[in-house]
Amino acid sequence: MTDTTSTALLEIDGLHKRFGDLEVLKGVDLNVAEGEVISIIGSSGSGKTTLLRCVNLLEEFQEGEIRLEGEAIGYREVNGVRKRLPDKDLSRQRSMTGMVFQSFNLFPHLTAAENIMLGLRKVRKLGKDEARAKAETWLGRVGLAERVDHHPGQLSGGQKQRVAIARALAMDPKLVLLDEITSALDPELVQEVLQTVKELAAEGATLMLVTHEMAFARDVSTRIVFMEQGLVAEQGPPEQIFGAPKHPRLAEFLGRSRT
């Protein structure tokens, strides 16, 4: 069931992450192939968000390796000593993945279009007009053509999150990481954001999302990954995970999520 072929876009091997004495990830192995939509589920504290943040190099990790298109990210070995890469390399590697945060994290001093243009201009080195055109195209695709020149303070939560999605996608990342992107939204705004993600999935984007929206995960994902106490406890296609969970903790977790 798990794609562990050499064509994997993302390969995570034996990932360990500690915050001081607390070990949050205890040896995670996970491969993601191009075009897959992976939903990571599990109770709070299971390490889902930390896993995404390690992939985007927002967290350091102590053991294991993460490879993106075969390139080890975050660290290199120098004479047998593991070293964090310099900032310039980390930035380049981060720009290969897109990240959408629970709390949107739009740049408050920039308009919707400028939020998208900043990375295009300074990281992708596009000219102003080209960046603007691309920003407008993406805002149109997430249904915000009318909000191009609005500041984040003038947008609803759902609109902000759609700008954040456009900001991540406009960079043409290999992989998009979505971290509980509907958790901070009012219930009536959740659907517009989920609809946007669904469209991206349908277009073939490779997505890795942490979510508590079980119906959505079942609907949109090609694979579900269940994390428990810092490890991948079970994974498989949605029908299998939701229909016939094997791990006792997964069955219990799903039972609680349905109520």
Next chain:
Amino acid sequence: MGYTLNFSSVWANFDSLLWGLVLGLFMAVCAIGIGFLIGIFGAFASQSKSPWVRGAIGFYVSILRNLPLLVLILFVYFGLPQLGMTLGRLESFIGALAIYAGAYLIEVLRAGLMSVPPGVVEAGRAVGLTQFQTNLYVVTPIMLRNALPAMSSTFISLFKDTSLAAIVAIGDLTYQARKINVETFRVVETWTVASLLYIATCVLIAAGLRALERRYPRF
């Protein structure tokens, strides 16, 4: 009382008061400009991982904030030449005011820096901006906007502090007023006009900075 106000001798010298005011504004702009650069650099340096850098910034701020400005001005003006550094009186005064302004602006800008949401900084990094680019394009604009109200009052204080330049015989507004006072004995009239010029200028600066605050809403 029997004191009759007579402003004619003040009006006769009014242009020297105005030129004094212009000189004060010039000194304030120079000192604030340099102090602002010290402030931005110091505020970022105060977030450094190195305890030595943080310690150096803390030392600078605590020395300068606990030293009366007048003492600093006299030290720079009279003391530095003894140590082999000869500066013109204008340069020495602007220099003294600038390093004093720097200490206050480090504190003000550091508060602005703390107000920048960490998530927004992460978003900058996640897009692929380097740390320097994130500081330049994301952190600094938010920091400046959020520090603007506190910066406004610091700027106005620093402008008023230019009146201390009279002590080293720089021809600012206070110096000119004292000269008119001594030459004409029109004490009340002279200091009334000088005071009104200071107050009017400060009110105008404050209004300008408030307009700027309204133009860019807080984040």
